[in-house]
Amino acid sequence: MIHCEGLVKIYKTDDVEVVALQGLNLTVEDGEMMAIIGNSGSGKSTLLNILGGLDRPSAGQAIVGQWNLLKMTPEQLIEYKRGTVGFIWQNNGRNLVPYLSALRNVELPMLIRGKADRAYAKQLLAAVGLEHRMGSRLAQLSGGEQQRVAIAIALANRPSLVLADEPTGSVDSATGERVLDIFCSLNREFGVTIVIVTHDLSVADKVDRVVAIRDGMTSTEWVKRDGETGENEVPGAPHAFGDRHEEFVVLDRAGRLQIPKSYLDAMGVEEKAVLEFDGRRVILGPPGSAAGVDGQIAGGRKDGTETS
Numbered sequence: 196m197i198h199c200e201g202l203v204k205i206y207k208t209d210d211v212e213v214v215a216l217q218g219l220n221l222t223v224e225d226g227e228m229m230a231i232i233g234n235s236g237s238g239k240s241t242l243l244n245i246l247g248g249l250d251r252p253s254a255g256q257a258i259v260g261q262w263n264l265l266k267m268t269p270e271q272l273i274e275y276k277r278g279t280v281g282f283i284w285q286n287n288g289r290n291l292v293p294y295l296s297a298l299r300n301v302e303l304p305m306l307i308r309g310k311a312d313r314a315y316a317k318q319l320l321a322a323v324g325l326e327h328r329m330g331s332r333l334a335q336l337s338g339g340e341q342q343r344v345a346i347a348i349a350l351a352n353r354p355s356l357v358l359a360d361e362p363t364g365s366v367d368s369a370t371g372e373r374v375l376d377i378f379c380s381l382n383r384e385f386g387v388t389i390v391i392v393t394h395d396l397s398v399a400d401k402v403d404r405v406v407a408i409r410d411g412m413t414s415t416e417w418v419k420r421d422g423e424t425g426e427n428e429v430p431g432a433p434h435a436f437g438d439r440h441e442e443f444v445v446l447d448r449a450g451r452l453q454i455p456k457s458y459l460d461a462m463g464v465e466e467k468a469v470l471e472f473d474g475r476r477v478i479l480g481p482p483g484s485a486a487g488v489d490g491q492i493a494g495g496r497k498d499g500t501e502t503s
């Protein structure tokens with residue numbers, strides 16, 4: 196569904212250039228439900244805005260379904276935004292018209308594209324648990340209910356991809372849980388590919404895969420494994436997503452990878468490191484820690500204890 200390679204986005208404001216995406220690679224399969232996490236400023240929203248056709252990349256490759264996002268004409272971009280992709284923001288006010296009913300709000304994007312399908316609009320509102328509030332004006336609905344209307348709106352034109360930027364950010368945790376459950380069932384029932392950008396780590400348990408972005412590049416990913424109980428967890432390893440995900444570091448085409456800062460700090464590695472290959476694993480350590488021919492580490496033993 197999504198294939199990004201070497202994606203670059205540079206924002207230019209006055210004399211300052213900000214490189215928000217620095218050669219990002221990401222592939223998302225058809226029908227996958229995945230989450231993107233990362234610190235503030237890491238480039239998550241930039242990526243989502245590019246995938247949603249709201250912003251143009253500076254360089255690289257970004258393909259969504261049949262569309263090449265770097266080569267689309269303005270007319271194709273409009274068609275893409277109306278038909279292929281649905282967008283949900285944290286601030287759902289951007290998606291909604293306050294003086295129209297929930298039902299009318301869902302019908303609006305259909306009308307813009309041609310014709311309203313009332314039966315489908317009702318089906319969507321029922322799917323998000325709002326069958327009893329279809330006639331209510333948006334101003335009469337709670338924040339969580341408005342967020343659910345926003346989800347129905349995003350699906351109005353039967354998009355194959357839904358992008359959600361912090362969809363649980365402005366609602367309480369019970370509503371957030373409900374919103375995520377709705378995503379899960381839409382993903383299962385309608386086969387929609389769903390990409391969620393979030394700070395909310397509880398999202399991880401609901402999705403197939405979590406990808407972390409650091410400094411505008413994908414760094415680590417966690418893939419859900421079925422039937423795991425956590426017995427295989429490595430003691431001391433970070434396990435932000437509990438025991439149900441296997442953690443991978445992401446390599447780009449040139450073999451570059453980002454090592455989690457916590458590992459570097461724990462090893463005392465700053466600008467340079469030694470790298471060894473023992474025939475099965477690559478071992479990284481601080482300068483001076485390389486193993487000799489007999490397996491001894493200079494200045495220390497292989498088990499990490501100091502030699503005298």
Ligand SMILES: Nc1ncnc2c1ncn2[C@@H]1O[C@H](COP(=O)(O)OP(=O)(O)OP(=O)(O)O)[C@@H](O)[C@H]1O
Pocket residue numbers: 206207208213214215233234235236237238239240241242
């Ligand atoms: N329109 C813009 N003009 C200039 N710089 C921008 C613009 N939008 C984003 N940036 C910069 O690009 C970088 C990535 O921003 P982005 O909003 O994608 O991060 P984010 O991971 O979504 O952060 P947050 O979690 O805080 O929303 C940041 O350094 C940000 O300041």
